[in-house]
Amino acid sequence: MTWFFDHLDDVLSRGLQHAYLAGVPLVIGLLIALPLGWLARRYKFLYAPFTAGFGLLYTIPSLALFVILPGFLGIPILDPVNVLVAMTIYTVALLVRTVADGLGAVPDHVQQAATAMGYTRVKRFFAIELPLAVPVISAGMRVAAVSNVSIVSVGTILGINQLGLFFSDGFNRDFYDPLFVGIAACIVLALLFDAVIIVLTRLFTPWLRATGGRA
Amino acid sequence: MISGLIDWLTDSANWSGSDGVVARTVEHLWYSGISLFVACLIAIPLGLAIGHTGRGRFFVVNLAGAARAIPSLGLLYVMVLWLFPKLVGDSAFLVPSLIVLIVLAIPPLMAGAYAGVEGVDPAARDAAKGMGMTGGQVLAKVEVPNALPLIFSGFRSATLQVIATATLAAVAGTGGLGRFLIDGQKVRDYPQMASGALLVAVLALVVDLLLAVVQRYAVSPGLTGRGSGRPAEGGGVRRSSRRSNTPLDVEIVSSQRTVDSQHT
Amino acid sequence: MIAFDGVTKKFPDGTVAVDSLSLEAPSGKITVLVGPSGCGKTTSLRMINRMIRPTSGTITLDGKDTGRMKESELRRGIGYVIQHAGLFPHRTVLDNVSTVPRLLGMDKTETRKRSMELLERVGLDPAFAKRYPAQLSGGQQQRVGVARALAADPPVMLMDEPFSAVDPVVREQLQDQFLRLQGDLGKTIIFVTHDIDEAIKLGDQVTVLKVGGHLAQMAAPAYLLAHPVDDFVADFVGRDRGYRALSFQATPRLPLAAERTIAMGESAEGVDADWVLVVDDQNHPLGWVEPLRARGAIRTEMLHRGGTVARASGPLRGALDSALSSPSRRGVIVDDSGSLVGTVKAHEVLTAIEQADRPELADPRKPGAPAA
Incomplete structure (x- = not known):
């Protein structure tokens, strides 16, 4: 514990950097996945190639992606943009399918009622389909958030500044304290992300609270 | 950069020998295979038992969630620091890594087995009991065959995670394709690193696609919608053709619940 | 249109x-x-x-x-x-x-x-x-x-x-x-x-x-x-x-018979009939009882409720059903406020049906008047 308090500044600055590297791609990834998921739902022939194709990106091991990407982007490995892009790719990989399935989970008769009442396609998406897909998309976001926090720590091997550097600090000095602090900080950050998503989801889904989950 | 990568990959000297691509790939598959095997022995019976009895559901759900949040690299370092002094020879490098791989593979495997059994149509289970099957027979003849798609999904998730994490194990001094990344980094040999990265990515993709093919033929056509003789209006064919074959195909009943598919 | x-x-x-x-x-x-x-x-x-x-x-x-x-x-x-x-x-x-x-x-x-x-x-x-x-x-x-x-x-x-x-x-x-x-x-x-x-x-x-x-x-x-x-x-x-x-088909004037009734809570003993109709204080029919079997004051659970009740201003189907379903074979007819006006027998309803006009048959080329 004394080690933790002596290095509080480090923990906070690396923690913030970690949150930035894992969190920003979550938002960008969601913004990219929304139109892609919508397309996959709108045009049936796109569903299989989109969900399978983007899903396949998730199979690329993160260390490999961190090393390969700079070659394509023309930036140094240690550039934070490298990690941001990689994490965005993973987020999109997870969310395209989630968004498509979430939009697809809107009951048919509800969609039809909306159409029959004269919603235009765009209005219907924002007023009906998207709000109703929030619970499913949120579940996907929670998986992506926790997964992102864990994956970012792999950047340690390449020397990228984030909480994982405590792992190598401890390992290289044969010293458990920083190692445990690093792991605990990663878990706390993951739980924080999870909590933020849960709170946002509750704010966006008042009807689920009122009905105890039925809807 | 790209040309350096091509030069490295086309240099036959890099492919042969005990530290060549072929040997490293075999090592990588060997670590992954043994870890998955042990993890299956532990996780699948447990998952089936939990799904069959309905006891311990809370345990599985939370284990899967918690396991996702633990950074595997941190876990690997802890294991090495802790076990290295207690072991001798090569096993000092290998055992800590294998333990991490096994630990990581258990949650998705268990969640898949559990969710597969739990998701079996209660009417089918009831019918089996009604015909006089014992608990074991219900499990073996009805629940497991019906749970197979999800057991397989869990297995694919676990496999991906293990192959990815086996790369990290190189920092603990083991072999495998991760060596190219770690060794290349030490001497700032980017072509070697990039080649290693590409090889791991390709290996993960190939293994996953192979498993997808196996899954396609191992699961009863009644569940996948393969085969003929279905009524034209039976939604089954259409629904299942939409079921994609990606490693993320790990939905359990509803898309709200996903078998853990974190990787490193 | x-x-x-x-x-x-x-x-x-x-x-x-x-x-x-x-x-x-x-x-x-x-x-x-x-x-x-x-x-x-x-x-x-x-x-x-x-x-x-x-x-x-x-x-x-x-x-x-x-x-x-x-x-x-x-x-x-x-x-x-x-x-x-x-x-x-x-x-x-x-x-x-x-x-x-x-x-x-x-x-x-x-x-x-x-x-x-x-x-x-x-x-x-x-x-x-x-x-x-x-x-x-x-x-x-x-x-x-x-x-x-x-x-x-x-x-x-x-x-x-x-x-x-x-x-x-x-x-x-x-x-x-x-x-x-x-x-x-x-x-x-x-x-x-x-x-x-x-x-x-x-x-x-x-x-x-x-x-x-x-x-x-x-x-x-x-x-x-x-x-x-x-x-x-x-x-x-x-x-x-x-x-x-x-x-x-609207119900025409039916030859209604006055029905002997008793109020809820009264005794049916001594009434000289197979069945007697029980009404409430507003003369709304409640159900039938058999005087021979009903001992003491009439209570709700003693009522036979199989019979339907038809409005005099309603369609003929109601009147016929009332007669057919009544345990006494006498169909109960009420006015629009639900008060008893009398009873009618099935053959009387049938006679009314036979004598009624059938407007829907009048002009086979044109749809008849809308339903009542």
């Missing part, structure tokens, strides 16, 4: 759902489309608001070709009610009802006020306004669905099996309420159902469709029962047509 002119719908897989259908749905009336599954009734309905586009032919709304109107605007002017109500689960009951007025950009407070009125009108407690659809029963949801369709006061309503997902008791309540509402509002309604009884009960005009989207017969319900045009329609309208047709 809604008019179909040679409308055909062929789906990409080659099936013809609707085959050159021509029909007219008069303004202010309920036109029911009825038929077995696969007869294209829902497809026809959905072509009106262009949820499905016709392959050929035109559908006009008061003479205007719907194909030339902007789809979303066309739909905002047509109320639509479907089987499971299709309420938006993420919006409160009030917000659901306010949907179309808000889409049309109507004033928010005005819309709220009107939506609240509508909720009351369809028989929902205003306390439900703040609830979400999942907190309502199926019947209540369906009422909200009807209120929502009426919210922007559209002249036309399309209803696709709106009452078929609720239990029979609730269904009947919804049907009765719907008829009362329509009596006030006089909308032009197209109503789809597979239930011929519902069609006959609700329709001013009933259109029977055959599989493949062919028009089999279009007529007023009484006429349809009296003159099925072919075997298909005869089969579809089913048995008991003669009996069911009595629903459309």
Whole structure:
């Protein structure tokens, strides 16, 4: 514990950097996945190639992606943009399918009622389909958030500044304290992300609270 | 950069020998295979038992969630620091890594087995009991065959995670394709690193696609919608053709619940 | 008026759902489309608001070709009610009802006020306004669905099996309420159902469709029962047509007999009859008792309740059923306030039936008068 308090500044600055590297791609990834998921739902022939194709990106091991990407982007490995892009790719990989399935989970008769009442396609998406897909998309976001926090720590091997550097600090000095602090900080950050998503989801889904989950 | 990568990959000297691509790939598959095997022995019976009895559901759900949040690299370092002094020879490098791989593979495997059994149509289970099957027979003849798609999904998730994490194990001094990344980094040999990265990515993709093919033929056509003789209006064919074959195909009943598919 | 002119719908897989259908749905009336599954009734309905586009032919709304109107605007002017109500689960009951007025950009407070009125009108407690659809029963949801369709006061309503997902008791309540509402509002309604009884009960005009989207017969319900045009329609309208047709025939003056009654709580002992009718203090019939078996003061649980009660101003079917179902074989007839006016025997009702005019038979070329 004394080690933790002596290095509080480090923990906070690396923690913030970690949150930035894992969190920003979550938002960008969601913004990219929304139109892609919508397309996959709108045009049936796109569903299989989109969900399978983007899903396949998730199979690329993160260390490999961190090393390969700079070659394509023309930036140094240690550039934070490298990690941001990689994490965005993973987020999109997870969310395209989630968004498509979430939009697809809107009951048919509800969609039809909306159409029959004269919603235009765009209005219907924002007023009906998207709000109703929030619970499913949120579940996907929670998986992506926790997964992102864990994956970012792999950047340690390449020397990228984030909480994982405590792992190598401890390992290289044969010293458990920083190692445990690093792991605990990663878990706390993951739980924080999870909590933020849960709170946002509750704010966006008042009807689920009122009905105890039925809807 | 790209040309350096091509030069490295086309240099036959890099492919042969005990530290060549072929040997490293075999090592990588060997670590992954043994870890998955042990993890299956532990996780699948447990998952089936939990799904069959309905006891311990809370345990599985939370284990899967918690396991996702633990950074595997941190876990690997802890294991090495802790076990290295207690072991001798090569096993000092290998055992800590294998333990991490096994630990990581258990949650998705268990969640898949559990969710597969739990998701079996209660009417089918009831019918089996009604015909006089014992608990074991219900499990073996009805629940497991019906749970197979999800057991397989869990297995694919676990496999991906293990192959990815086996790369990290190189920092603990083991072999495998991760060596190219770690060794290349030490001497700032980017072509070697990039080649290693590409090889791991390709290996993960190939293994996953192979498993997808196996899954396609191992699961009863009644569940996948393969085969003929279905009524034209039976939604089954259409629904299942939409079921994609990606490693993320790990939905359990509803898309709200996903078998853990974190990787490193 | 809604008019179909040679409308055909062929789906990409080659099936013809609707085959050159021509029909007219008069303004202010309920036109029911009825038929077995696969007869294209829902497809026809959905072509009106262009949820499905016709392959050929035109559908006009008061003479205007719907194909030339902007789809979303066309739909905002047509109320639509479907089987499971299709309420938006993420919006409160009030917000659901306010949907179309808000889409049309109507004033928010005005819309709220009107939506609240509508909720009351369809028989929902205003306390439900703040609830979400999942907190309502199926019947209540369906009422909200009807209120929502009426919210922007559209002249036309399309209803696709709106009452078929609720239990029979609730269904009947919804049907009765719907008829009362329509009596006030006089909308032009197209109503789809597979239930011929519902069609006959609700329709001013009933259109029977055959599989493949062919028009089999279009007529007023009484006429349809009296003159099925072919075997298909005869089969579809089913048995008991003669009996069911009595629903459309007003009861003439019947030779009513005065019935000896006793009040609840009195004793029936000593009454010289097989059965005696028990009434409450307002002379409303409650049930029959057998004086020989009923000892002491009459209590509720001693009543025989098998007999139905018919209104003198109601259709003949009620009078006949009352006579047939009564344990004493004397049918109980009441006035509009529910007070006993007398009893009638089955053969007397039958005589009245034999002597009655049958307006639906008068002119076989024209549909008869709308149902009472």
